[in-house]
């Protein structure tokens with residue numbers, strides 16, 4: 001694992017955007033695995049800024065998002081489809097046909113999981129997977145459990161995740177209870193992984209991810225076994241890792 005220390009959220013976002021930009025410049029037709037949540041918003045803003053300056057071209061880039069809430073339509077402002085459109089896609093020259101997000105409205109979970117896994121395969125796999133870190137150690141929506149789920153699947157969200165994400169909804173009752181997510185195997189098959197972490201409330205879990213045992217109780221700890229992981233974390237998130 002390579003670990004880069006950022007001063008704060010903005011510095012983390014700039015460093016992460018630099019790594020993604022380098023990927024796009026070195027392979028214009030790359031496949032980016034993308035994430036939602038608060039963590040990547042600054043990274044996407046920075047990429048948009050560089051695109052507007054003429055420094056980046058997304059015309060050949062393909063994307064596959066990690067996850068999507070089950071039961072939210074694309075025009076629901078809390079769907080991850082909506083999030084990606086508002087926070088990145090509509091601001092750059094990416095072809096919508098080249099963007100992929102699980103279909104939260106597909107009622108047949110097995111069918112949607114198989115379809116999404118097949119799409120990632122047909123893209124030739126993910127070149128660079130961007131990840132945020134859940135407070136309970138989840139990546140995508142792979143919650144702590146007894147196993148590392150292999151492929152894309154449907155998941156029951158844990159109370160702590162529902163609690164953490166209720167800030168985006170009018171009330172906790174509106175937070176979906178299920179989501180489609182890439183599996184841990186899907187994520188681990190990415191050629192490179194970029195994990196971004198910000199804030200003191202992630203310090204304990206980031207310590208477990210980097211220094212703790214590899215365990216499905218802390219899903220992101222599996223990243224210790226990936227050959228090409230870069231972590232960009234700010235000082236607050238790294239506060240339990242002073243000696244590293």
Ligand SMILES: O=P(O)(O)OC[C@H]1O[C@](O)(CO)[C@@H](O)[C@@H]1O
Nearest residue numbers: 035036037038039131132133134
């Ligand atoms: O960046 P946040 O908002 O802390 O969320 C962390 C992770 O949780 C999710 O939002 C899912 O709950 C992921 O998409 C994200 O990477």
